[in-house]
Amino acid sequence: MADLAGKVAIITGAAGGQGAAAARRFIEEGAQVMIADIDDVKGAALADELGEHAHYRHLDVGNEEQWADLVEETVALLGKVDVLVNNAGILMFSALADTTLEQYERVIRINQVGTFLGMRSVVKPMTAAGGGSIINTSSIEGLAAVPLLVAYSSSKFAIRGMSKVAAMELGEVGIRVNSVHPGMIDTNMVSTAAGGGEVDLSPAGRKVALRRVGRPEEIAEVLVFLASDKSSYCTGAEFVADGGATATHAFNFAG
Numbered sequence: 397m398a399d400l401a402g403k404v405a406i407i408t409g410a411a412g413g414q415g416a417a418a419a420r421r422f423i424e425e426g427a428q429v430m431i432a433d434i435d436d437v438k439g440a441a442l443a444d445e446l447g448e449h450a451h452y453r454h455l456d457v458g459n460e461e462q463w464a465d466l467v468e469e470t471v472a473l474l475g476k477v478d479v480l481v482n483n484a485g486i487l488m489f490s491a492l493a494d495t496t497l498e499q500y501e502r503v504i505r506i507n508q509v510g511t512f513l514g515m516r517s518v519v520k521p522m523t524a525a526g527g528g529s530i531i532n533t534s535s536i537e538g539l540a541a542v543p544l545l546v547a548y549s550s551s552k553f554a555i556r557g558m559s560k561v562a563a564m565e566l567g568e569v570g571i572r573v574n575s576v577h578p579g580m581i582d583t584n585m586v587s588t589a590a591g592g593g594e595v596d597l598s599p600a601g602r603k604v605a606l607r608r609v610g611r612p613e614e615i616a617e618v619l620v621f622l623a624s625d626k627s628s629y630c631t632g633a634e635f636v637a638d639g640g641a642t643a644t645h646a647f648n649f650a651g
């Protein structure tokens with residue numbers, strides 16, 4: 397039987413990148429997927445392409461009312477919510493000294509508050525359904541630091557922490573909560589943060605053990621596992637898929 401047969405999943409930021417790859421794989425594994433994003437054109441086109449088990453709804457993850465509407469509509473349309481992937485996120489490069497409060501709060505609003513609102517809004521329906529799986533996309537930037545990512549890294553460390561708190565609170569009602577920590581993945585995220593032009597990610601890829609950046613499909617496989625009952629004893633844990641980026645430290649003698 398397919399790993400996600402009969403499951404209903406909400407995936408945020410699923411109009412493109414890793415979220416879209418996850419939506420595709422979830423449907424292949426038998427799930428019904430609510431694709432939620434602010435990019436209505438790409439989101440609706442993906443839902444059309446993926447067929448009757450894919451549905452698109454507009455969601456700005458930082459908006460409390462929109463979360464309430466989305467979860468209500470999902471339950472009305474599909475009967476329940478088994479899986480939530482809090483994947484939507486934005487990146488911003490800026491030195492600490494130059495980062496305005498407005499810029500900082502924008503990243504926190506989407507990445508961190510969005511994840512909090514998402515988790516909170518599915519507690520009731522998942523509890524009513526007898527359990528579920530919440531998967532929060534953090535990053536290797538939630539495990540270690542690099543310069544210029546003060547807002548992004550803060551949000552991703554916070555996601556790692558709130559996932560564990562939620563796991564501790566919700567385990568008794570059968571809701572598992574885990575964080576996923578991708579390394580550098582070949583999506584538009586870096587080029588969007590850099591202003592929209594082409595960005596060659598391959599030099600960064602050559603620095604990691606596997607000598608390449610990751611593909612969205614490789615993260616989707618981790619998400620399928622965490623959404624499925626195959627991960628039934630995993631909660632409060634961190635799942636790293638980074639090609640070995642965090643296996644080393646600054647004093648790598650090979651350069």
Ligand SMILES: NC(=O)c1ccc[n+]([C@@H]2O[C@H](COP(=O)([O-])OP(=O)(O)OC[C@H]3O[C@@H](n4cnc5c(N)ncnc54)[C@H](O)[C@@H]3O)[C@@H](O)[C@H]2O)c1
Nearest residue numbers: 409412413414434456457483484485535580581583584585
């Ligand atoms: N690409 C990487 O190297 C990398 C590495 C580690 C973690 N991540 C994380 O993975 C997740 C997915 O990123 P990606 O690489 O697919 O990026 P992406 O830019 O390709 O996709 C992000 C998606 O989120 C959507 N989005 C942005 N703001 C939103 C909002 N307010 N509400 C709803 N949707 C919104 C965008 O429209 C887009 O469809 C993010 O949380 C990101 O921080 C990415």
